[in-house]
Amino acid sequence: MPDAASLPFVTVISTGGTIARHSDNPCDTVDYAEIGRDLGASHLLSALPDVVRARFRVREITFSQKDSSHMDMSIWAELARRIRDVLRESPDMAGVVVTHGTTTLEEAAFFLDLVLDEERPVVLVGAQRPASAISADGPANLHAALLVATSAQARGQGVLVVSDNEIHAAGSVTKASTYRLDTFRSPDFGPLGVIEGDAVCFARQVAARRRIGGDALERIAHDRPRVDICYSHSGGDGTAIAAFCAAGARGLVVASMLPGMCAPAESAALDAACAQGVAVVMSSQGSSGATLARQDLRQRGIMAAGRLRPRQARILLTLCLALDMPAARIQHLFDIP
Numbered sequence: 001m002p003d004a005a006s007l008p009f010v011t012v013i014s015t016g017g018t019i020a021r022h023s024d025n026p027c028d029t030v031d032y033a034e035i036g037r038d039l040g041a042s043h044l045l046s047a048l049p050d051v052v053r054a055r056f057r058v059r060e061i062t063f064s065q066k067d068s069s070h071m072d073m074s075i076w077a078e079l080a081r082r083i084r085d086v087l088r089e090s091p092d093m094a095g096v097v098v099t100h101g102t103t104t105l106e107e108a109a110f111f112l113d114l115v116l117d118e119e120r121p122v123v124l125v126g127a128q129r130p131a132s133a134i135s136a137d138g139p140a141n142l143h144a145a146l147l148v149a150t151s152a153q154a155r156g157q158g159v160l161v162v163s164d165n166e167i168h169a170a171g172s173v174t175k176a177s178t179y180r181l182d183t184f185r186s187p188d189f190g191p192l193g194v195i196e197g198d199a200v201c202f203a204r205q206v207a208a209r210r211r212i213g214g215d216a217l218e219r220i221a222h223d224r225p226r227v228d229i230c231y232s233h234s235g236g237d238g239t240a241i242a243a244f245c246a247a248g249a250r251g252l253v254v255a256s257m258l259p260g261m262c263a264p265a266e267s268a269a270l271d272a273a274c275a276q277g278v279a280v281v282m283s284s285q286g287s288s289g290a291t292l293a294r295q296d297l298r299q300r301g302i303m304a305a306g307r308l309r310p311r312q313a314r315i316l317l318t319l320c321l322a323l324d325m326p327a328a329r330i331q332h333l334f335d336i337p
Ligand SMILES: NC(=O)CC[C@H](N)C(=O)O
Pocket: 016, 017, 018, 019, 066, 067, 068, 069, 100, 101, 102, 103, 104, 126, 127, 128, 129
């Protein structure tokens, strides 16, 4: 039996979501929602077999018991501070695992990746089936996350998402399927690596991490610019765009029709928004491929989201505006693949 002090040390922070949800019916993988009663970190860890638990020294923190649809940037900012504190308190800690609902997990991962500047891995993990389900995927996902968070190869790769034995970068991952276990995908370039048995295998490194600099957490605590997402469709008349501007939007992310097009009245409403000083970023509804800064967009003062999906683009634009960044610097951050 190894001495506990020699085991890889990791903190597990639970926030709620399906991975922490319980239903009296083990066949219920759809109607289990009883929001507000999610299991805490110790319950999630107790579902792991003894042989797994014996291989790690784990600090458990129950941060929240929320469905991830109830999360927002102010809660993730508090979570980021907690992660930063936990890592600073324990230089011997290998990394941190955060359990999170999958509905907004990709937003949480991207936000944390932007605001945390840590070498040690921070790994987000969720589940598609509640903890009570037959063949619940939470325990295996949590085990895989513990392996990644304590892996030397995961250092310096930013925030990672582990799901269904794959490792994804925060900037590329998206939830692609409502109920399938292999829901998290990185559409253009695929996962960074896989977990096979106990082995963590990285095939490649994160290309480049987005460094936003400044104390974004401090800024958004005092003034978080309103940024809305406009979903474009044929015949769209721009009513939503005008309404967002009237509500005080300082930024708009357009979920455009591929490869970056809007209906004429939507385009006119976007031009009016730009003329009022609203920062506009063109992204797309597509599941893959970049939205490029075409000449016509540049001429109209519209930025392009590159490979970021609309919800991730909204987070980046919010932080950039909070930090008063010039448009050229914002575009540069969007251009990172
Ligand atoms: N599978 C999931 O985690 C999705 C729904 C879940 N209730 C959540 O918190 O996001």
